[in-house]
Amino acid sequence: MEIAKKTLIVVACLLLIPVTAVTTAAAKQRFADGPNRVFSGGPLESGDLHRGPDPDWLFVSDIPTIELQLLDPPRSRRIWTAEFDGKIYVWSGYMSTAVGRLWKRWPVQAERDGRAVIRIDGTRYERELVRIKSGEILDGITAAISSKYPSKTTRAAVEAGEAWVFEAAPRE
Amino acid sequence: MKFFYRCIAVALVVTVLAVAFVPSVSDWVEQVFQQYVGRAAR
Numbered sequence: 001m002e003i004a005k006k007t008l009i010v011v012a013c014l015l016l017i018p019v020t021a022v023t024t025a026a027a028k029q030r031f032a033d034g035p036n037r038v039f040s041g042g043p044l045e046s047g048d049l050h051r052g053p054d055p056d057w058l059f060v061s062d063i064p065t066i067e068l069q070l071l072d073p074p075r076s077r078r079i080w081t082a083e084f085d086g087k088i089y090v091w092s093g094y095m096s097t098a099v100g101r102l103w104k105r106w107p108v109q110a111e112r113d114g115r116a117v118i119r120i121d122g123t124r125y126e127r128e129l130v131r132i133k134s135g136e137i138l139d140g141i142t143a144a145i146s147s148k149y150p151s152k153t154t155r156a157a158v159e160a161g162e163a164w165v166f167e168a169a170p171r172e
Numbered sequence: 173m174k175f176f177y178r179c180i181a182v183a184l185v186v187t188v189l190a191v192a193f194v195p196s197v198s199d200w201v202e203q204v205f206q207q208y209v210g211r212a213a214r
Contacts, residue, residue, distance in 0.1 A: 016180065024191040
């Protein structure tokens, strides 16, 4: 019994090292200007703020990821993006899994308050995230997603709530 | 056991300092975490 107890303590102590490493890395990223990989970063502060008419979003087809920050809470993350019919879209998968819901809180926060800033190639754009839950447009958006990324996102998956798709519309 | 606890305490302090102040270490930690979380989510 004593050996089992000691083994348990040793394992718990050893596990504490990676847990500490992950916690420290996540906390450190919160103070950074933007995200790195998966941990949320702080507000997007550097980079010119885009003014004037919307750009031709087709250029994001060549960009693997963008930085997205919500105004509330003011945290940023790196996400995939796609262009369809002149508009820019972002999305989040794994929304029907427990781990996914725990990992990805921004879609829920964005649905509550869609005001956001995206940063692409050092330029910041003020946007309003508008969730698209259904409709024929999802056929085109998911086709654009699948042609750009190794993703199995389909219209059915979006309509079932497995993936949440948002248009990053211009902010009024 | 006392010696083991001391080693763990030192390891934790070294871990925090390394992750906090060495950029490549925090990046590596994040990369490994990303792989595990990605696998778990699927």
